[in-house]
Amino acid sequence: MDDPVTLFLREHVLPRLDNVECQLTELREVTWPYVQAQRDLAALKYGVSTYREKWAVLRWLDIDEIRKLLRKKAYWMASTHSIETELSEVLVA
Numbered sequence: 639m640d641d642p643v644t645l646f647l648r649e650h651v652l653p654r655l656d657n658v659e660c661q662l663t664e665l666r667e668v669t670w671p672y673v674q675a676q677r678d679l680a681a682l683k684y685g686v687s688t689y690r691e692k693w694a695v696l697r698w699l700d701i702d703e704i705r706k707l708l709r710k711k712a713y714w715m716a717s718t719h720s721i722e723t724e725l726s727e728v729l730v731a
Contacts, residue, residue, distance in 0.1 A: 669712035670695065678715060693723070694726045 640648070674692065681688045696704050708721045708728075 665711070669709065671707055672714050674707075675711045675714035678711070689728055696728055701725075 647712060674688070677688050696707070696717070699707075703723060705721060708724055711717075712719065
């Protein structure tokens with residue numbers, strides 16, 4: 639028989655944590671590409687780099703998730719810039 643703490647964690651905390659993680663992923667997929675595209679366009683205009691800021695967000699994600707976000711960002715920028723090139727630049731930052 640499970641003790642009350644284990645039961646509470648399994649039935650209440652873990653499902654809620656999973657729900658919050660899913661919501662965070664959806665929010666990131668919807669907002670980050672557009673906002674980062676706007677920041678990158680402004681950075682191009684003023685000749686500054688945004689790689690450190692990108693790295694601060696992307697460093698916690700796996701490589702496939704990063705590629706997916708960069709593809710969406712490229713769409714918002716109407717960019718032909720290589721996603722793999724930007725990925726390598728971000729990972730080095």
